[in-house]
Amino acid sequence: MKKVVILGGGVAGTIVANLLAKKLRPDEAEITVVDKTGRHVYQPGFVYVAFERQKPEKLVHDERKLLRKRVKLVVGEAVKIDAEGKEVTLADGKVLEYDRLVVALGARLTPDELPGYNGAAHHFYSLEGAVELRKALESFRGGKIVVTVASVPYKCPPAPSEAACQLDYYFTKRRMRDKVDIHFLSPLSRIFPLEPVNPVVEKVFTEHNVRFTIFFNAESIDPKAKTVNSIEGETVPYDLLVMVPPHRGAKVVEDSGLGDRGGWLPTDKATLRTKAHPDIFAAGDCTDVPVSKSGAAAHFQAKVIAASVVADLRAEPATARYDGHVMCYCDAGYHKGIAMSFDYEHPPVPPPLGLKDWLGKRFLNRVYWLLVPAGRV
């Protein structure tokens, strides 16, 4: 019997496992998911936790309940991938052999990489971080809030500008917007990463009095002076700092010598096989595939990987290809949203900002658990 091991029970890992369980006969393959916590977390909801619009517990489900029965779930941490010997070692010493390995471990937050970050900056890139930010916002009585990112790449490129819009909306509702100065620092040449959508977001910022500075790539934070300094040589003061922490690829990938300088796994952008080892696939945020690090990308990639693993195990040609498709919804506050969809060949064409896409985002957040992990869509 063939063995498929999937590292990570996030969006990609869960979908791949469930699609394989659906497509492969029980006597064809044994499917094992290894996940550190055994809990599946819906990360797009974190920003809403920070702004008191989402209860944290609603964003976490038991991974076992999301997986088909025949998928084995091992709650544990992979500490070594032996690509030549085709086996994975777990922290408890257990060894799992594989015929095909799928690495879907996501990105790792590494706040220690930015001097001064710990203790000075808030973020909403983990459930705990979002809860802490919520408390900081609740007790904020006025002053300057700086919103920025520690470094690139980071997950969900629109999230920082979405957070700036949410701050405006949050303090407007609390009737203290006039006491809050929101300053957005972008590492890039514009405030929104995707050029076609930038004018829409810039207009929202201008209308809602969100100041912005471009080409600000943070180099350090001075917690005493309450300033953030950039590699371009600028210094910006803050009273409350909301900063996306630095990211790296998965630790086991780095520790096994498989990552690039940022720990990202070099992966063919169409076949999603790792460049050094075609029997190892990689999906989602842990790869170096040149698309946004987002759940939608992981979702679409998972379908390609599942089809390729089935073909490989049946000794058929694997023809599925990932076209770079990503889609996302952004909430601009005031019941307005915007949807974007794009791939390697087609940049996004943004529809106007409006209620429809705000509802779309709300709808997706609700139906995610029903449709996405099971691979129904």
Place this chain on the structure above:
Amino acid sequence: MAASASQRIILDARGSFCPGPLMELIRGIRQAKAGEELEVWSSDQGSRKDIPFWIQKAGHQLLGVVEEQGYARFIVKKLK
């Protein structure tokens, strides 16, 4: 003395939409040492404006832009 092409750090961002190539360059510059040369390859038209603009703002040196079939190579020296 200029570093030879083989000593340069190559950042291949072809097939990535703007701002992908600029993000690659910023990541590369952070990891490089002062004096090192980097090449970022981009097939995105937006890079022609973004990359030189950022290099100027960040105080590094654009040594040249080489047009290739379907992409451009931006050669950058990290100055500080």
